[in-house]
Amino acid sequence: MAGSTVDGLVSGLSTSSLISQLMQVERVPQTQLQSKVTTQQKIQSAYQGINTKLASLKTAADDMLKTTSWQIGKATSSSSTVTATTVAGTVPGSVTFDVTGVAKAQVSTAKYASATDPALAGGATKVGISIGGAAAVDVNVTTNTPQGVAEAINGAGLNVRASVLTTDQGTVLQLSSTKTGEANGFTITGLAGGAPTDITPAEDAVIEVGDPTAGGYTVTSSSNAITGVLTGTTINVTKLENNVTVTVDADNGAVADKMKAFVDAANSVMTEISTQTSYTAKAKQPLTGNSTVRQISQTMLGQIGTGQSGYGSFSQFGVELDRYGKLTFDREQFLKAYADDPTKVMNAVMAEDPTVQITTAPDGTKIPKSKMTAVMGLAERISIAANNSTTNITNAIKGSESLVTDLNKRIDAWDLRLENREAALRKQFSNLEVSLGKLNQQSTWLAGQISSLPTPSSNG
Numbered sequence: 001m002a003g004s005t006v007d008g009l010v011s012g013l014s015t016s017s018l019i020s021q022l023m024q025v026e027r028v029p030q031t032q033l034q035s036k037v038t039t040q041q042k043i044q045s046a047y048q049g050i051n052t053k054l055a056s057l058k059t060a061a062d063d064m065l066k067t068t069s070w071q072i073g074k075a076t077s078s079s080s081t082v083t084a085t086t087v088a089g090t091v092p093g094s095v096t097f098d099v100t101g102v103a104k105a106q107v108s109t110a111k112y113a114s115a116t117d118p119a120l121a122g123g124a125t126k127v128g129i130s131i132g133g134a135a136a137v138d139v140n141v142t143t144n145t146p147q148g149v150a151e152a153i154n155g156a157g158l159n160v161r162a163s164v165l166t167t168d169q170g171t172v173l174q175l176s177s178t179k180t181g182e183a184n185g186f187t188i189t190g191l192a193g194g195a196p197t198d199i200t201p202a203e204d205a206v207i208e209v210g211d212p213t214a215g216g217y218t219v220t221s222s223s224n225a226i227t228g229v230l231t232g233t234t235i236n237v238t239k240l241e242n243n244v245t246v247t248v249d250a251d252n253g254a255v256a257d258k259m260k261a262f263v264d265a266a267n268s269v270m271t272e273i274s275t276q277t278s279y280t281a282k283a284k285q286p287l288t289g290n291s292t293v294r295q296i297s298q299t300m301l302g303q304i305g306t307g308q309s310g311y312g313s314f315s316q317f318g319v320e321l322d323r324y325g326k327l328t329f330d331r332e333q334f335l336k337a338y339a340d341d342p343t344k345v346m347n348a349v350m351a352e353d354p355t356v357q358i359t360t361a362p363d364g365t366k367i368p369k370s371k372m373t374a375v376m377g378l379a380e381r382i383s384i385a386a387n388n389s390t391t392n393i394t395n396a397i398k399g400s401e402s403l404v405t406d407l408n409k410r411i412d413a414w415d416l417r418l419e420n421r422e423a424a425l426r427k428q429f430s431n432l433e434v435s436l437g438k439l440n441q442q443s444t445w446l447a448g449q450i451s452s453l454p455t456p457s458s459n460g
Contacts, residue, residue, distance in 0.1 A: 019426060026421050030414035033407050039286070040404045046276040046286040047397045050293060051390055053269045058386040060258075060265040064379035065350050069258055070342070074251035075233055079244045083236045086248060090232030094247040099237045101206030103180035103224045108188070108196040112146050112171040115164065118192055119149045119173065127190035129158055132183045146173040149191070160186050177202060181222025205237055256334050259349070263319060263329040266300065266382060270326060273297050292396050296389045301325060303381040311348045314378055350377045 063069050066088070073090030077083055082099065112119065120127070120141060127149060128136035141152040150162035150173060159179055165172045175196060177184050185202030188195065205224045210216025219229055226235045233248050273296060276287040287293050305321050307313040314320060317337040318330035338345045376384075 019422065023418065023422055026418055027414075030411055030418065033411050033414065037404055037407045037411070040400050040407070042286040044397055044400050044404075047293075047393050047400070050269070050272050050276060050296070051393050051397075053265070053272045054296075054386045054390045054393070057262075057265040057269050058383055058390070060262040061379045061383035061386060063258060064262050065377075065383065067350075070255055070346055070350075071232070072251045072254040072258075073232060073248040074254070075246060075248045077244065077246050079241055081238045081241055082244045082246065084230075084246045084248070085234045085236070086251075087232050087234075090248055091230065092248050092250050093230045093233075094245060095209060095229050096243065096245045097207040097209045097229075098242045099206075099240050099244060100208050100218070101204055101220075102237055102239060103205040103222060104200055104203040105177040105180045106185045106198060106202035107177075107200040108175045108186075108198045110146075110173045110175075110191050110193060110196040111169060112173065112192075115147065115166070115171045116145055117171070118144045119146045120144050121190055121192050121194075124190045127153070127188055129153070129156070129160055129186060129188050131159060131177075131186045136187075136189065146171050149173060159184060160188075179222070180205075180224065183222050207235070207237065252335055252338055255338065256331050259317075259319075259334055260329050260331065262379065262382075263327045266304070267326050269300065269386075270297060292392055296385075296392075297325070299385050299389065300382065303385055304378065308348050308377065311344070314348065317345045317348060319378070348377055349379050 068088035071089050071091065073086040073092055075084035075086050075090075110119075124141075125144075126138045126140045128138055130136040137156065137158065139152050139156045139158075141149050143151070146164045150164050153160060153162040153175070160175055160177055162173060162175050165174055173191075173196070175186070175188060177186060180202070182202050182204050205221045205226060206218055207226060207229070208216065208218045209229070212218055219226055221227075224237050226237065227233075229235060230246070230248055233246070235246055273287075273293050276285050277290060277293055278285050279288045301321065304314065304319070304327060315330075315333075318333035320328055322328050334345075
């Protein structure tokens with residue numbers, strides 16, 4: 001804005017106050033534009049809140065479209081030293097075995113009389129490290145002491161770590177593999193005194209199922225996490241033990257949890273839309289009366305309320321609409337329906353388009369092609385609806401952003417217009433003061449002239 005103006009010295013007017021009041025009137029159009037920007041920003045924020053909920057809903061719906069989400073196992077072990085974990089896609093089963101080997105990481109040591117003793121053999125300046133029988137890697141050593149060797153090995157970026165210990169037996173250079181298993185065992189050459197001593201040899205974990213000489217088999221692993229015995233299950237061993245049984249059963253409760261998460265995500269979208277479109281006498285939300293978001297609610301409710309051709313109402317597996325337009329989930333009803341006919345429930349929830357065919361039931365058996373239809377399941381309907389809704393809202397956000405950009409340009413233009421207007425007003429008032437000053441001067445001169453005129457004689 002233009003510089004300050006000294007209040008009227010001649011007129012006695014509060015010029016600054018008058019200009020300020022006049023400028024408030026002049027700024028009304030710009031203030032209205034700024035208000036529109038604020039409104040659009042609130043609308044964008046509301047849209048983004050709904051989009052976030054829609055993204056979560058699509059993720060939950062897509063999760064229900066994965067066959068592995070319906071194949072969840074719960075593992076138990078007869079031993080406290082053996083545990084088992086499962087992942088999506090687990091196939092139920094049981095196996096009894098002996099733990100005949102536990103995976104270990106190699107630890108080797110080389111002893112020296114003191115920490116300053118030469119650690120390298122002869123005039124050597126490097127050590128060779130071979131891991132798993134591979135070609136040795138030469139590691140240069142700049143300081144010929146146990147600590148110098150340790151620092152060089154640690155700086156080489158290999159799967160061998162070194163440390164120097166002060167013990168009752170003198171200085172010890174300890175070398176340890178960072179990984180368990182025979183394949184990660186190592187050899188080191190070039191040290192004074194020859195090869196270090198293996199105090200813990202590298203070993204694999206081994207389980208033995210039955211008698212390997214009579215139809216049984218062994219499974220070897222470089223780590224204590226053994227996979228492949230039961231599909232989707234990892235068996236974790238910690239000590240040698242015989243006659244351990246690991247059992248994996250279908251975890252229908254975990255499937256129900258996923259279904260509930262799907263229903264909760266759908267309700268979260270409905271709640272967010274309701275919040276952003278609500279209207280009361282005291283408050284109007286940013287998206288009140290917005291047709292785009294109203295259509296989202298109607299679409300979602302329609303996908304759920306119509307049920308599925310050939311199956312019927314989704315209430316059969318515990319999902320239905322209440323009188324408030326929200327989804328309810330009856331866990332017990334779902335578990336019962338799923339236990340009675342898992343394939344039927346899967347088909348009602350998952351996509352049944354031939355391009356997304358379900359090929360296996362939770363127990364691993366194949367689903368006959370005759371059970372395939374071209375009808376989409378609930379989860380795919382909702383996934384598609386959520387995706388389309390996100391696209392519509394994203395386009396609406398872009399439209400709002402474009403409008404805000406235009407409004408801000410107009411606001412910036414008003415800044416220059418107002419600055420010029422204020423400068424003009426200041427000049428006007430300044431000119432007024434000058435004119436009044438001149439008039440005062442003329443008035444004073446006239447008064448002087450008049451007072452200098454001779455007084456008429458009374459005797460005339």
